[in-house]
Amino acid sequence: MVAVGDALAHVFKRRSVLGGVALSGGEPCLYEDLPGLIREIKKRGLAVKLDTNGTLPLMLETLFTHDDTRPDYIALDLKIAPARYGEPGERLIQSAALIRQSDIAHEYRTLALPGGYITEADIEALAPLADDAPWHFRPFRGGNCLDPAWDSLEETGSKARAKAEALAQKARELGKEAVLHAEAARGKGR
Numbered sequence: 001m002v003a004v005g006d007a008l009a010h011v012f013k014r015r016s017v018l019g020g021v022a023l024s025g026g027e028p029c030l031y032e033d034l035p036g037l038i039r040e041i042k043k044r045g046l047a048v049k050l051d052t053n054g055t056l057p058l059m060l061e062t063l064f065t066h067d068d069t070r071p072d073y074i075a076l077d078l079k080i081a082p083a084r085y086g087e088p089g090e091r092l093i094q095s096a097a098l099i100r101q102s103d104i105a106h107e108y109r110t111l112a113l114p115g116g117y118i119t120e121a122d123i124e125a126l127a128p129l130a131d132d133a134p135w136h137f138r139p140f141r142g143g144n145c146l147d148p149a150w151d152s153l154e155e156t157g158s159k160a161r162a163k164a165e166a167l168a169q170k171a172r173e174l175g176k177e178a179v180l181h182a183e184a185a186r187g188k189g190r
Contacts, residue, residue, distance in 0.1 A: 004037065012044050020047030020072065029056035035069040047072040053079070054095035055088040064102050074099055074106040078135070080118055081125030096129035108135040112164035114142075114153040120170040127174040135171050138181045139164040 002010075011021055021041050028034055029052050038048050050071035052060070063069045076099055082089030099106050108130045112118060139160035142151040164180055171178035 004033075008037075008040060011041075011046070015044055015046055018046060020049060022049040022051060023071075024051035025053075027053055027056070029059040034059060035062055035066070038063065038069045038071065042068055049073040049075065051075045051077070052095070053077045054092040054099075055085075057091050057094035057098055060095055060098050064098065064104070070102075071104060074102075074104055076106060076108050078108050078110050078126045078129060079113075081122040082129070083125065084122070093129060100131045106133050108133060110135065110137050110167060111140055112137060112160065112167050113140050114150075114160065114163070118167065120167065123167050123170040124174065127171060127176060130171075130176055132177060134179050135168075135176050136179045136181060137164045137168040137171070138183070 011018065023034070023037070028050060031037065038050075041048050048071045050063075050073070052074065054060075054076050063071060076096060078092075082092050085092060110118065110123075110126070140153075140163075141160065142153055145151050161182060168178035168180045
């Protein structure tokens with residue numbers, strides 16, 4: 001693991017060839033000093049993209065309060081219907097509303113996980129959280145997953161692409177700007 005200070009020093013050395021910094025995870029909103037980190041990055045003239053699962057709206061509220069801690073772009077993961085999350089689902093709903101109201105450029109992302117993990121019913125439940133920003137859908141590709149059981153699931157290749165297309169099509173039917181990415185995304189978080 002690289003210390004935050006060392007990582008920043010590396011990034012700042014190369015800022016002349018970088019357009020910005022993507023803060024992703026795990027979940028970057030778990031990092032208590034995220035506002036300070038964003039402030040330091042922006043102070044050096046770099047844009048900040050925040051990737052989040054949306055389960056920590058209080059951190060988003062904190063970030064959105066001050067210009068020097070507001071991300072320049074946000075990618076919100078929409079994984080399953082909020083009701084399937086339990087209590088974190090309510091926080092996801094709050095985060096989606098905060099992002100929609102923030103005037104920060106953003107997008108939504110959904111990984112078409114195999115085995116019936118995400119369904120068209122999930123997309124119907126998630127659609128009210130999304131505004132007119134792009135909603136990106138990617139097929140799942142096993143390999144390198146934290147849980148090796150996901151590596152052997154059968155929905156791969158054209159089957160995985162067809163699943164992602166079906167989910168994207170459902171979002172389009174619900175009036176969303178669904179973008180299908182043909183290449184599969186590795187399921188490293190599973």
